Amino acid sequence: MEVKIWKDLSAKEQTDALMRPAQASSDKIREIVTSIISRIRKEGDTALFEYSKTLDKFEGEHIEWTAEEIRAACQRVDSDLKKAIDTAYENIAKFHSEQKPHHIKIETFPGIVCETHTHPIDSVGLYVPGGSAPLVSTALMLAVPAKIAQCPEVILCSPPPISDAIIYAASKSGVKRIFNLGGAQAIAAMAYGTESVPKVLKIFGPGNQFVTMAKRLVSNDAQGASIDMPAGPSEVLVIASDSANPEYIAADLLSQAEHGPDSQVILIALSKEFAQKVMLKVEEQLEKLPRREIAEKALSKSTALVVDTLDEAAELSNRYAPEHLILQIDNPDELIDKLRNAGSIFVGAYTPESLGDYASGTNHTLPTYGYAKTFSALGTDDYRRRYTIQRASQEGLKEIAKTVTSMASAEGLDAHRNAVVVRVKDI
Amino acid sequence: MEVKIWKDLSAKEQTDALMRPAQASSDKIREIVTSIISRIRKEGDTALFEYSKTLDKFEGEHIEWTAEEIRAACQRVDSDLKKAIDTAYENIAKFHSEQKPHHIKIETFPGIVCETHTHPIDSVGLYVPGGSAPLVSTALMLAVPAKIAQCPEVILCSPPPISDAIIYAASKSGVKRIFNLGGAQAIAAMAYGTESVPKVLKIFGPGNQFVTMAKRLVSNDAQGASIDMPAGPSEVLVIASDSANPEYIAADLLSQAEHGPDSQVILIALSKEFAQKVMLKVEEQLEKLPRREIAEKALSKSTALVVDTLDEAAELSNRYAPEHLILQIDNPDELIDKLRNAGSIFVGAYTPESLGDYASGTNHTLPTYGYAKTFSALGTDDYRRRYTIQRASQEGLKEIAKTVTSMASAEGLDAHRNAVVVRVKDI
Numbered sequence: 086m087e088v089k090i091w092k093d094l095s096a097k098e099q100t101d102a103l104m105r106p107a108q109a110s111s112d113k114i115r116e117i118v119t120s121i122i123s124r125i126r127k128e129g130d131t132a133l134f135e136y137s138k139t140l141d142k143f144e145g146e147h148i149e150w151t152a153e154e155i156r157a158a159c160q161r162v163d164s165d166l167k168k169a170i171d172t173a174y175e176n177i178a179k180f181h182s183e184q185k186p187h188h189i190k191i192e193t194f195p196g197i198v199c200e201t202h203t204h205p206i207d208s209v210g211l212y213v214p215g216g217s218a219p220l221v222s223t224a225l226m227l228a229v230p231a232k233i234a235q236c237p238e239v240i241l242c243s244p245p246p247i248s249d250a251i252i253y254a255a256s257k258s259g260v261k262r263i264f265n266l267g268g269a270q271a272i273a274a275m276a277y278g279t280e281s282v283p284k285v286l287k288i289f290g291p292g293n294q295f296v297t298m299a300k301r302l303v304s305n306d307a308q309g310a311s312i313d314m315p316a317g318p319s320e321v322l323v324i325a326s327d328s329a330n331p332e333y334i335a336a337d338l339l340s341q342a343e344h345g346p347d348s349q350v351i352l353i354a355l356s357k358e359f360a361q362k363v364m365l366k367v368e369e370q371l372e373k374l375p376r377r378e379i380a381e382k383a384l385s386k387s388t389a390l391v392v393d394t395l396d397e398a399a400e401l402s403n404r405y406a407p408e409h410l411i412l413q414i415d416n417p418d419e420l421i422d423k424l425r426n427a428g429s430i431f432v433g434a435y436t437p438e439s440l441g442d443y444a445s446g447t448n449h450t451l452p453t454y455g456y457a458k459t460f461s462a463l464g465t466d467d468y469r470r471r472y473t474i475q476r477a478s479q480e481g482l483k484e485i486a487k488t489v490t491s492m493a494s495a496e497g498l499d500a501h502r503n504a505v506v507v508r509v510k511d512i
Numbered sequence: 513m514e515v516k517i518w519k520d521l522s523a524k525e526q527t528d529a530l531m532r533p534a535q536a537s538s539d540k541i542r543e544i545v546t547s548i549i550s551r552i553r554k555e556g557d558t559a560l561f562e563y564s565k566t567l568d569k570f571e572g573e574h575i576e577w578t579a580e581e582i583r584a585a586c587q588r589v590d591s592d593l594k595k596a597i598d599t600a601y602e603n604i605a606k607f608h609s610e611q612k613p614h615h616i617k618i619e620t621f622p623g624i625v626c627e628t629h630t631h632p633i634d635s636v637g638l639y640v641p642g643g644s645a646p647l648v649s650t651a652l653m654l655a656v657p658a659k660i661a662q663c664p665e666v667i668l669c670s671p672p673p674i675s676d677a678i679i680y681a682a683s684k685s686g687v688k689r690i691f692n693l694g695g696a697q698a699i700a701a702m703a704y705g706t707e708s709v710p711k712v713l714k715i716f717g718p719g720n721q722f723v724t725m726a727k728r729l730v731s732n733d734a735q736g737a738s739i740d741m742p743a744g745p746s747e748v749l750v751i752a753s754d755s756a757n758p759e760y761i762a763a764d765l766l767s768q769a770e771h772g773p774d775s776q777v778i779l780i781a782l783s784k785e786f787a788q789k790v791m792l793k794v795e796e797q798l799e800k801l802p803r804r805e806i807a808e809k810a811l812s813k814s815t816a817l818v819v820d821t822l823d824e825a826a827e828l829s830n831r832y833a834p835e836h837l838i839l840q841i842d843n844p845d846e847l848i849d850k851l852r853n854a855g856s857i858f859v860g861a862y863t864p865e866s867l868g869d870y871a872s873g874t875n876h877t878l879p880t881y882g883y884a885k886t887f888s889a890l891g892t893d894d895y896r897r898r899y900t901i902q903r904a905s906q907e908g909l910k911e912i913a914k915t916v917t918s919m920a921s922a923e924g925l926d927a928h929r930n931a932v933v934v935r936v937k938d939i
Contacts, residue, residue, distance in 0.1 A: 108734070169918035176620040183616045184628065191610045193603040193873035201611065204852045206886055221922055250922050287886045301732060307535070307744065311886035317734065330938075336931040343927040370934075375926050421901070425631045429900040435909040435939075436902055437931035443919045444912055446620035447900040459633055459714045459738035461898035471888035473856045473874040474848070475863055482862040485871055491596035492870045495648055495677050499802050500770040504763040504864035507797075511757075512862075 086338075086350070086367065088360045088389045091397070102388055103405045105349060105454055108317070111298060118298040122273040129279040136270040143245045143265055148281055150252070150263040158252035170221065170254050173444040177229045180446030184233075184465040196481020200474040208238035208283065209468060210275035210310070211260070212290030213251055215244035215267055222443050224251045226450050226463070227289045228258030234468030240264065240283060242271035268292075272299035276310040289313040289463070291450070313467060317454025320349035321438055322407035322427075324398045324420070327359045329413035333434060335366035337411055338387075339380055340439050346382035351405065352389040353398045360389040399423040408453035409438050428457045479512045513765075513777070513794065515787045515816045518824070529815050530832045532776060532881055535744070538725060545725040549700040556706040563697040570672045570692055575708055577679070577690040585679040597648065597681050600871040604656045607873030611660075611892040623908020627901040635665035635710065636895060637702035637737070638687070639717030640678055642671035642694055647718075649870050651678045653877050653890070654716045655685030661895030667691065667712060669698035695719075699726035703737040716740040716890070718877070740894060744881025747776035748865055749834035749854075751825045751847075754786045756840035760861060762793030764838055765814075766807055767866050773809035778832065779816040780825045787816040826850040835880035836865050855884045910939045 089102060124132040137143040150158075162170075186203040193199050211227040213220055224241065231239045241260045243251055244267025255263055264282060266274060272292075276299075278284025288300060288310045297316040303309030321341035325334050338350045354360040367384070371377055392398050399420055402410055406426035414420060417432045424430065428451030431438055442449045452460035461467075477485070486509045493502035516529060551559040564570040577585075589597075613630040620626050638654040640647055651668065658666045668687045670678060671694025682690055691709060693701060699719075703726075705711025715727060715737045724743040730736030748768035752761050765777045781787040794811070798804055819825050826847055829837055833853035841847060844859045851857065855878030858865055869876045879887035888894075904912070913936045920929035 105734075165914075166918050166922050169915040169922075172621075172912070172915040173919060176624070176626075179620045180618060180626045183618045187614055189610045191607060191873075193606045194599075194871075197603070197867075197872050199603075199607045199873045201889070201891065203888075207852065219923060222919055248922075305728060305732070307532075307742070307881050307883065311883075315734070332934050333931070336927065336934045339927040340925070340931040343925060370927075370930065374930075375924070380927065425634065427899055429902070432901060432903040435906050435935055436904045437909075437935065439916055439920060439925075439928040439931045440624075440904055440909065440912065441900075441902050442916075442928060444621075444915045445624050445902040445904065446618075446626045447902050454734050456734065456738075457897075457899070459897060461630075462628070462900045464628065464898060466898075470884075470886060471891060471893075472854055472884070473868075473889045474859060475856070475868050475872040475874050476859040477863045477867055477872065479862050482864075482867065485599070485867065487592075488596040488599040488871045489866055489869075491593050492600060492649055493866060495593050495596075495675075496646060497802075498767070498770060498866075500763065500766040500797075500807065501866040501869060503797065503801075504760070504767040504866045507759050507763045508862055508864065 086364060086384045086387045086389055088357060088364065088391065090357065091390050091392045102390060103401065106347065106386060111294070114294050114298050118269045118295055118302060121269045122299060122302060125270060125273040125279060126277045130281050133270060133274050133279050133281070137266060140270060141244050141265070141267045145245065145265060148265045155252055155256050155263065158249040159256055161249045162253045166250055167253065170225070170250065170257065173222065173225055174229065174257055176444055176446035177225055178233065181230045181233045181465045186469055194481060194485055196478040197485060198476050201471055202474060203469045203471045205234045205236045205469050206287050208285040209236045210285035210288045211239065211241040212271060212288060212292055212296060213241060213243040214292050214296070219248045219251060221248065221250040221254050222449060223290065224254040225258060226448050228255050228260050230448065230463065230465045231468050232259040234465050236468050238283065238285070240275065240285060242266040242275060244268065269295040269299035272296055272303060276303035285310060287311040291316055313450065313463060314452050314460045315456055317456065318347040318349060319344045320407055320453055321409040321411060322351040322353065322402055322405055323411040324353045324402060324414060325359065326355050326414040328415055330434060331359070331362040331366045333437070334363050334413060335370050337437055338367060339370055339374065340437065341409065342380035342383035343374065343376040346379055348383040350383060350387035351407070353401055354389060354391050357391050360391055364389065395420050396423065402427065406455050406457040408451045408457060411438060426458045428452050428462050483509055483512045513791060513811045513814045513816055515784060515791065515818065517784065518817050518819045529817060530828065533774065533813060538721070541721050541725050545696045545722055545729060548696045549726060549729060552697060552700040552706060553704045557708050560697060560701050560706050560708070564693060567697060568671050568692070568694045572672065572692060575692045582679055582683050582690065585676040586683055588676045589680045593677055594680065597652070597677065597684065600649065600652055601656065601684055603871055603873035604652055605660065608657045608660045608892045613896055621908060621912055623905040624912060625903050628898055629901060630896040630898045632661045632663045632896050633714050635712040636663045637712035637715045638666065638668040639698060639715060639719055639723060640668060640670040641719050641723070646675045646678060648675065648677040648681050649876060650717065651681040652685060653875050655682050655687050657875065657890065657892045658895050659686040661892050663895050665710065665712065667702065667710060669693040669702060671695065696722040696726035699723055699730060703730035712737060714738040718743055740877065740890060741879050741887045742883055744883065745774040745776060746771045747834055747880055748836040748838060749778040749780065749829055749832055750838040751780045751822070751829060751841060752786065753782050753841040755842055757861060758786070758789040758793045760864070761790050761840060762797050764864055765794060766797055766801065767864065768836065769807035769810035770801065770803040773806050775810040777810060777814035778834070780828055781816060781818050784818050787818055791816065822847055823850065829854065833882050833884040835878045835884060838865060853885045855879050855889050906939045910936055
C-alpha cells in the first residue's frame with residue numbers, strides 16, 4: 086500500500102489514484118453464462134440438474150430442502166452463534182421496519198386527486214454466495230427486508246453444501262423454500278423458472294463473475310428478472326485525522342482487504358507520518374491473518390493519499406464514491422453534510438465496518454465500483470414498488486380540459502385531445 | 513380488435529392473449545449503436561458533430577442553445593399554450609414536491625444509532641424524443657422532479673429542430689443547458705461526455721429503439737451512466753363494467769393506439785355485448801383521426817377480453833401488468849386494493865389517460881412491457897439516492913461485540929472479527 090501526497094500528483098496521477106482496476110474482460114464469461122441460461126430456459130430441470138452435478142458438485146437427491154431438513158439444520162446450529170444471529174436479526178429488522186412505505190394523497194387541482202401507493206413485489210429470489218466465506222450475514226441482509234416488505238413469495242439459492250447457520254438465518258427471516266443451487270445456473274433457474282424452481286420477478290444478492298454476468302443478462306431480458314443493483318468488488322475508503330488510532334484503522338483496512346484479491350482499500354490521511362503509522366500497523370496485523378494472502382493481493386493495488394484539509398478529503402471521497410466510508414476524525418458531523426456518493430458511512434472510533442457488515446442494523450448490500458453515485462443502499466423499498474392513482478371529478482376535468490387539449494394539440498396527438506373532448510361535451 | 517371470451521380460451525390461448533409482441537430482434541441495432549457509442553467515446557465532438565449532421569440532419573452552428581436563443585424561443589410560445597404548460601407544471605410540481613425524501617434515525621441497539629439519508633444525484637441528463645409528436649409534456653415530466661429533487665446539474669437533449677414549447681417547458685423547469693441532439697448519439701454524449709456535452713451520472717427519458725439500446729448499453733458499463741428504467745412500447749388496459757360509457761372507453765383506447773403502431777391496447781369487459789358496443793365506437797372515432805393509420809396498426813394486434821367477474825378482471829390485469837390501467841366500473845375502491853403491477857391507475861368516467869399524460873400531476877414516465885411488476889412509476893426519489901449512516905458508542909460496541917465476532921468467525925473472516933477485538937480491548 087503506497088503513500089502518495091495528493092497535491093504532488095499530476096492530474097493524470099490523481100485520476101489514476103482514484104481509478105478502480107478494470108474488471109476482467111468478460112467475453113468468455115458472457116459466452117459461458119449465455120449458454121447456461123439458454124439451456125436452462127429450454128430444457129428446465131434436465132439442464133439444471135446437470136449443471137448442479139458438474140458445476141456445484143451436488144450429489145444429493147433433491148435440490149430443494151425439505152421442511153424436515155430445514156428444522157434439523159436449525160437445531161444443529163451452536164447456541165452462541167444462534168444468539169448472535171438472533172441479535173443481528175433484531176437490529177436489521179428494527180432498521181428495515183422503520184423504512185415504512187410512504188403513501189401520499191393530494192388534490193393537485195380543484196377536483197383532481199393524485200396518490201402514490203406501493204405494494205410488495207410478488208416474488209423475489211435471494212442469492213447467497215458460498216465459496217471461501219459462507220455468508221450467513223448475507224442471508225439476513227437479503228431476507229429480512231423481503232419479510233418486512235411482505236413479499237408473498239421468497240426463495241433462496243446458495244451453492245451446496247449450505248451451512249446450517251445460513252439455513253437458520255434464512256428460515257428465521259421467513260424464507261420457506263431453499264435450494265442447493267449456486268452460480269449462473271441458480272440465477273437462470275430463478276429468472277425463468279424450471280419444474281423444481283419457481284420463476285421470480287426480482288433477484289437480490291452478490292456473487293462471483295458468473296453470477297454477476299447472469300444477473301446482468303436476465304435483467305436485460307423483459308422475460309427474465311429485475312435485479313437489485315449492478316455488482317463490483319467490495320471497497321472501503323477511510324478518512325482519518327492524526328488524532329485517530331492507527332491500530333483501529335489498520336484493522337478496518339484489513340477487514341476490507343480480506344474479502345478478495347480485487348477488494349479496494351483507500352486511506353485518506355492528513356499527514357504522511359500518520360499514514361505511515363497506519364501502514365506499520367497493517368504490516369503487524371497482516372502477519373496473523375489466516376486470509377493473509379488474499380489481503381496482501383488487495384493491498385498491493387491500494388493507496389494511502391495524503392491531503393491538506395478535511396474538505397479536500399470529502400471532495401476525493403465524493404469523486405471516488407466508496408461502498409463503505411469510515412470517518413475517524415474529530416468533529417465528524419461537520420464533514421457529514423459535505424459527503425455524498427457513499428453506500429454507507431461509519432462514524433467514529435467505535436464503529437468499524439464489520440459492525441455494519443453484521444449487526445448494526447443497516448444493510449450490507451451496497452452499491453460499489455462507483456455505482457454509489459446513483460444507486461442506493463439496499464432497503465425495504467427495493468422489495469416494494471410504487472405506482473400512482475388519479476381521480477378527477479366532472480368539475481375537475483371540465484376546468485383542466487383546456488390545459489390537456491392545448492398540450493395534446495401542440496404534440497399533434499388528436500386522440501389524446503378527443504378523450505377529454507368526448508367527456509366534456511357531456512358535462 | 514378482436515373480442516374473445518376468456519373462459520372459452522385454452523390455457524395457451526389465454527397466455528397468448530396477454531402476451532406482448534416480441535420486440536424486434538436487436539442484433540443489427542446493437543451493432544449500430546455500439547459503434548456510435550464507441551466512436552463518440554473515443555473521438556468526442558468530432559464524431560458527435562458528424563452524427564449530428566448525418567443522423568439528426570442538424571445544420572446549425574452550435575449544438576447547445578445559448579441563453580439568448582432560449583429566451584427568444586420562450587417568447588415565441590403562444591400564450592394559450594404557455595398557460596396550459598404553466599398549469600401542468602403547477603400540478604406536476606405539487607405532486608412531486610409531496611414526494612419528500614424520508615430520512616430515518618433509530619437506536620437499533622443500546623448505543624448504536626442508524627440513519628438513512630438521501631442526496632440528489634449530482635448530474636442528470638434528460639432525453640425528450642422528437643419525431644412525429646414533439647413531446648413538450650415529457651420535458652415537464654423529466655425536468656420538474658429533477659428540479660424538486662435539487663439535482664445540481666440538469667441537461668436536456670432533444671432531436672432538432674426542438675419546438676419552442678419544449679424549450680419553454682424545460683426552461684421553466686430549471687433546465688439551463690439544452691442540446692440539439694437526438695438518438696443514440698445524444699445518449700452516448702451524455703453518458704461519456706464530449707468537449708461540448710458534459711457527462712452525467714443518470715439518464716432519463718423515452719426514445720426509439722436506438723435510444724433504448726443506447727441507454728441499455730451505457731447502463732451496462734460502470735463508466736457509462738445509470739438509467740431511469742427499461743423501455744418498451746406504450747400500453748393501456750381498461751377494465752369496464754356494462755354501466756360505463758362506450759364512447760369514453762373507445763376514446764381512451766384510441767388515445768393509446770395513436771402513440772405508435774406497436775402500442776398495446778387491452779379492454780376487459782364483463783359482457784360481449786358491451787365489448788362490441790365499444791368496438792363500434794372505436795370504428796366511428798377512428799375515421800376522424802389524423803393518426804388513423806398508426807392507431808389501426810396498433811389495434812390490429814389488440815384484444816377485448818370478456819370475463820365473468822371484476823375479480824377475474826383484476827387477476828388478468830395483475831398478470832399483464834399494464835403501464836396504464838383505466839377503471840370504469842361502479843365501485844372502483846372495492847377493486848383497487850386487489851390491483852397490483854400497474855404503472856398508474858385512472859379511476860372513474862372523468863379520468864382519461866390523457867389527463868395523466870399531461871396535467872393531473874402524476875408522472876407519465878411509467879414502466880411498460882411487463883416491467884410494472886418490479887419497476888416503479890417515475891418519481892422524485894429516482895433523482896435522489898439513499899445511503900445509511902451508523903454510529904456506535906464505546907458501550908454500544910462493547911455490548912454487541914460478541915454478536916459480530918461470532919458471526920465473523922462463522923464466516924471465516926478473521927480481520928472482520930479483529931476490527932472489533934482491537935477496539936474492545938481498549939474499552
